[in-house]
Amino acid sequence: MNFKKILIASILVLSLTCTAAINSTQAFSLGSLGGIIKAGGIAVLVDTFSGQLNSFINTLTAKNGVSSDYATKVVPVITVGNGTYAGAAQVTGPQDLVDQTKAVLQLEGDFSGDRFRVKALIPINTKTATNFSRVQGVGVSAQIDVKI
Secondary structure (H helix, E strand, C coil), X not given: CCHHHHHHHHHHHHHHHHHHHHCCCCCCCCCCXXXXXXXXXXXXXXXXXXXXXXXXXXXXXXXCCCCCCCEEEEEEEEECCCCCEEEEEEEEECHHHHHHCCEEEEEEEEEXXXXXXXXXXXEECCCCCCCCCEXXXXXXXXXXCCCC
């Protein structure tokens, strides 16, 4: 693993922890500076640990008898509306299509008032929420939340 990436991720996590402690009475929104820093830290963590997360998920599914013969990869999740990284997801499918997948686009909405919360997870070919294409033939096999 690249020492520089680990150092940067550690510094970001430390700065987020300090910022959260100082602002413990205020919640972060992704529109605030703290939210932007938090999202950037998650993006670095996803890039740094994507291989290890992918191996862990593959081991977990194999251990429980639900593994797949398809290729897998962990990519960042982008939530529409703010264009920031929000977490990570494992995608699965044929190797050439998984290689084309750079992120998962998350669309959120409420159904039947607020009785149901719906999240659509769509594999896309770029790490931005603009000028992207859906990667057909790739599915989302796991969602990863990062505790901050």
